[in-house]
Amino acid sequence: xxxxxxxxxxxxxxxxxxxxxxxxxxxxxxxxxxxxxxxxxxxxxxxxxxxxxxxxxxxxxxxxxxxxxxxxxxxxxxxxxxxxxxxxxxxxxxxxxxxxxxxxxxxxxxxxxxxxxxxxxxxxxxxxxxxxxxxxxxxxxxxxxxxxxxxxxxxxxxxxxxxxxxxxxxxxxxxxxxxxxxxxxxxxxxxxxxxxxxxxxxxxxxxxxxxxxxxxxxxxxxxxxxxxxxxxxxxxxxxxxxxxxxxxxxxxxxxxxxxxxxxxxxxxxxxxxxxxxxxxxxxxxxxxxxxxx
Amino acid sequence: xxxxxxxxxxxxxxxxxxxxxxxxxxxxxxxxxxxxxxxxxxxxxxxxxxxxxxxxxxxxxxxxxxxxxxxxxxxxxxxxxxxxxxxxxxxxxxxxxxxxxxxxxxxxxxxxxxxxxxxxxxxxxxxxxxxxxxxxxxxxxxxxxxxxxxxxxxxxxxxxxxxxxxxxxxxxxxxxxxxxxxxxxxxxxxxxxxxxxxxxxxxxxxxxxxxxxxxxxxxxxxxxxxxxxxxxxxxxxxxxxxxxxxxxxxxxxxxxxxxxxxxxxxxxxxxxxxxxxxxxxxxxxxxxxxxxxxxxxxxxxxxxxxxxxxx
Numbered sequence: 001x002x003x004x005x006x007x008x009x010x011x012x013x014x015x016x017x018x019x020x021x022x023x024x025x026x027x028x029x030x031x032x033x034x035x036x037x038x039x040x041x042x043x044x045x046x047x048x049x050x051x052x053x054x055x056x057x058x059x060x061x062x063x064x065x066x067x068x069x070x071x072x073x074x075x076x077x078x079x080x081x082x083x084x085x086x087x088x089x090x091x092x093x094x095x096x097x098x099x100x101x102x103x104x105x106x107x108x109x110x111x112x113x114x115x116x117x118x119x120x121x122x123x124x125x126x127x128x129x130x131x132x133x134x135x136x137x138x139x140x141x142x143x144x145x146x147x148x149x150x151x152x153x154x155x156x157x158x159x160x161x162x163x164x165x166x167x168x169x170x171x172x173x174x175x176x177x178x179x180x181x182x183x184x185x186x187x188x189x190x191x192x193x194x195x196x197x198x199x200x201x202x203x204x205x206x207x208x209x210x211x212x213x214x215x216x217x218x219x220x221x222x223x224x225x226x227x228x229x230x231x232x233x234x235x236x237x238x239x240x241x242x243x244x245x246x247x248x249x250x251x252x253x254x255x256x257x258x259x260x261x262x263x264x265x266x267x268x269x270x271x272x273x274x275x276x277x278x279x280x281x282x283x284x285x286x287x288x289x290x291x292x293x
Numbered sequence: 294x295x296x297x298x299x300x301x302x303x304x305x306x307x308x309x310x311x312x313x314x315x316x317x318x319x320x321x322x323x324x325x326x327x328x329x330x331x332x333x334x335x336x337x338x339x340x341x342x343x344x345x346x347x348x349x350x351x352x353x354x355x356x357x358x359x360x361x362x363x364x365x366x367x368x369x370x371x372x373x374x375x376x377x378x379x380x381x382x383x384x385x386x387x388x389x390x391x392x393x394x395x396x397x398x399x400x401x402x403x404x405x406x407x408x409x410x411x412x413x414x415x416x417x418x419x420x421x422x423x424x425x426x427x428x429x430x431x432x433x434x435x436x437x438x439x440x441x442x443x444x445x446x447x448x449x450x451x452x453x454x455x456x457x458x459x460x461x462x463x464x465x466x467x468x469x470x471x472x473x474x475x476x477x478x479x480x481x482x483x484x485x486x487x488x489x490x491x492x493x494x495x496x497x498x499x500x501x502x503x504x505x506x507x508x509x510x511x512x513x514x515x516x517x518x519x520x521x522x523x524x525x526x527x528x529x530x531x532x533x534x535x536x537x538x539x540x541x542x543x544x545x546x547x548x549x550x551x552x553x554x555x556x557x558x559x560x561x562x563x564x565x566x567x568x569x570x571x572x573x574x575x576x577x578x579x580x581x582x583x584x585x586x587x588x589x590x591x592x593x594x595x596x597x598x599x600x601x602x603x604x
Contacts, residue, residue, distance in 0.1 A: 004386040007458060008476075009468020016379035023376045024398055027436035031413035038416045094307050102304065111308075113547060118315050120539040122497035124513045125532045128520055129318035132325055132333050132529075139321055142336045168318070200300060221404070229406020232499045232513075236520055246408050246500075253504065259416060266412045273406060 032270075039264035060264035070248055070265075077245040078272065080159065081227035084166045088174045088223050089216065091167060096178030096215075097208065101187060112179075119172045127236045130165045134237065161237035162244070166227050173226065174219035181215025182208065217284035225273045245269060323536065326529040333526040345526040349534075352527060358515035361427065365502075365511065366495040368431040369438055370488045376435070377442020377487060378480070384443070385450050400444075402437035410437055411504030425507030433505045438494050442487040449483035452557075482553050489546060493539075 005013035040056040048054065064070050095115075099108045118126065133140050134156035141153035156164070185208065193203045209216070234244035249269065252262030281287065325333040329340035349355060380399055384392055402410060414433035415425055423429060453476075461471040499513040506514060512531075519528050 003388075004383060007386055008382065008472055012468060012472055016382050019376045019379035020383050020395075023380065023436070023439055024395075027414075027432060027439075028398070028402055031417035031436075032409075034417045034420065035409075035413040091311070094304060095311055098304055098308055102301075111312075114312060115315070117540055117543060118319060120493070120543045121319070121532075121536050122499070122513055124499050124516045125322070125535065126319075128516065128528065128532065129322035131520060131524075132322055132335075133318050135332075135334060137336075138334055139336050168314075171315070225404060225406055229408050229500065231408055231503060232517065236517065246406075249408065249412070250503070253412070253415075259419075263412065263416055266409055269406060270409045273404065277404060 035263050036267055038260055039267045041260055043258045043260040060261050061268070063261055064265060064268065073243050073248055074245050074268070077228055080163065081166075081224050084163055084170070084227040085220050085224045087163070088167050088170055089220060092171060092174040092178055092219070096175050096182055096212075097204075099175070099179045100182035101185065101190070101208075115172065115175060123169050123230075123232050124236075126169055127165050127233050130161070130168060131236050134161050134164070155239075157237055158239035159242040161239075162234050162242055165233040165237040166230065169230075169233060170223045170226050173222040177215040177218035177222070178212055179215070181212040181218075185211045213284045214286045217280045217286045221277050221280050224276050228269065228273060228276075319536065322529055323533045326526050326533050328526060331525060333524060333529045345530045348525065348527040349530040354510070355512075355515060355527075355531065358510045358512045361509050362496055362512040365427055365430050365434070366492045368427075369434045369495040370491045372431065372435040373439040373442050373491050374484060374488050376439040377491075378446055378484065380439065380443040381446035381450050382476075384447060400440055403440050405437070407437075407498070407500030408504060411501040414501075415505050425505045426509055429505040429507070430502050430509070430511070433501050434495050434498055437501075438491045441490055441494065445487040445490065446480060446483050449480055453479055486546075486550065493542075 004016065007013075008016065037056075039060055040058070041054055042057070042059060044051070044053055064074065099111060103111060132138055135141075136153055136155060136157075140156065141150075144150045145153060154160075189207055190203055193207055198206070229246060230244070231246045231250060234242065234247060238244060238247075245265070246269070249262050249265045252258050252265060256262075321335050322333075324335050326345055327341050327343070328335060328338055329342040329344070330337075384396060384399075387395065411433050414429055414436065418424075418429055418432075457475050457479075458471055461475050462468070466474070497513065498511075499517065502511050502514065510518070516528055516531065519525075
């Protein structure tokens with residue numbers, strides 16, 4: 001702090017500190033804390049707020065525990081988001097390896113640009129594109145039945161549609177961290193291993209993957225967080241049987257009219273993401289600074 | 294060797310497939326704009342038409358949503374860029390432990406799902422009877438977009454030669470003069486890039502805005518609502534226009550960013566040369582006054598990298 005005012009002078013330093021304080025306190029910390037407080041209180045009519053009924057309890061969390069349908073959706077969201085994360089990792093790994101270690105630099109720069117372009121387009125439109133592709137009478141079904149691969153069209157909307165849409169939507173968040181991590185790997189290590197007779201599989205398992213660990217962790221954390229917290233993709237590509245936890249939260253707020261329950265569900269979703277980040281950091285031995293850069 | 298060749302071909306084929314996967318859905322979405330069909334699709338092709346552009350142009354709801362989106366975006370830039378700048382300056386002057394704690398707090402919104410940011414903002418401001426609307430959308434979006442700005446400014450600040458500031462102060466410039474004439478011009482490319490990214494982030498936002506919008510409809514909300522309540526190819530027309538605008542924007546951004554990188558690289562090598570000369574032949578030390586007088590701090594566009602990231 002003293003360093004700051006020595007550098008920038010009193011007035012500018014004070015302004016900077018004030019701006020950061022407003023941001024972190026008023027826009028970040030207090031809203032989160034108040035959401036937790038909200039989740040611990042009962043849903044009361046305005047006249048009874050602050051009254052004898054308005055006490056903290058875990059009742060809202062117990063609602064999720066006793067509602068088997070919501071609990072099922074919660075666990076299915078975790079499972080499906082994990083699956084999305086793994087599929088995205090598998091799909092992106094070869095691409096990242098190519099960009100970082102195989103392609104010529106000028107080539108790689110062009111490919112990166114190609115890769116970025118779809119991601120300048122917003123998530124809703126990217127998802128809408130799949131909404132058209134996966135429609136019952138849409139191009140994918142027509143091509144597959146036309147080629148005789150399938151006897152009759154499939155209803156893609158639902159779990160399959162959501163998975164496809166999410167993998168597509170979050171590719172960039174996986175490719176970039178992976179590529180960044182692999183770029184610093186010395187090519188000589190790969191060549192040396194090959195010269196010594198290591199198989200391709202072994203080179204990846206023993207050299208490339210260990211080196212890319214921070215990138216893998218970052219990509220997985222981002223993808224999982226985005227998948228578990230997505231509302232856009234499940235609402236466009238899902239079906240009643242593939243409801244996402246965020247949709248339940250939304251309903252508590254805007255259809256069920258019970259914000260307190262909604263806040264409790266939302267906090268559980270946040271907790272889930274925090275636990276996931278902590279597990280990945282422990283598993284891959286990376287720090288927070290490695291993850292968000 | 295043959296095995297090697299084979300796997301190289303395999304990898305290349307995979308890449309081709311991957312990029313097809315990336316672009317074919319977007320191409321289909323774009324093509325469906327021109328299909329004379331009530332539902333957006335490309336099969337069967339029922340004749341080529343431009344009528345969906347007219348339908349889009351005549352849609353008052355869309356214009357209204359676009360207006361609200363732009364207003365929110367500009368306000369987000371106005372709030373998040375100064376905050377992000379202040380945060381980067383603050384981080385740059387802190388020592389290890391305080392720095393890493395504050396850094397973790399600052400990037401936490403980036404690791405929070407967008408819906409949570411919307412919900413916590415909505416719940417918090419309800420205490421003060423502020424309902425959802427443009428104001429809350431701006432605050433909720435700024436709370437995480439400021440973190441992107443902070444990261445972009447920090448990236449440029451790390452390459453900043455602090456002795457320039459010190460020298461200006463030693464030569465009698467006031468703090469405010471130093472900030473305005475040295476620090477701010479140096480950071481300008483990063484600030485412009487950050488403002489650009491902040492606007493784009495706001496423009497794209499869906500998950501956060503969904504909760505804090507009140508009765509306002511932004512463009513992403515408009516698209517999602519249309520898709521669920523009766524979609525026509527007019528939405529594709531909108532998508533196509535947005536794609537065209539963003540691709541041109543992305544290209545301009547990349548070109549300017551690369552130009553800035555070249556300028557920086559050239560400056561760095563010039564500085565290295567001067568240093569070498571100084572050591573070799575006693576050319577007088579370059580002073581910050583020279584820098585000031587020459588106005589040498591580059592004011593070209595674009596600094597730190599910033600891939601667009603949606604939530």
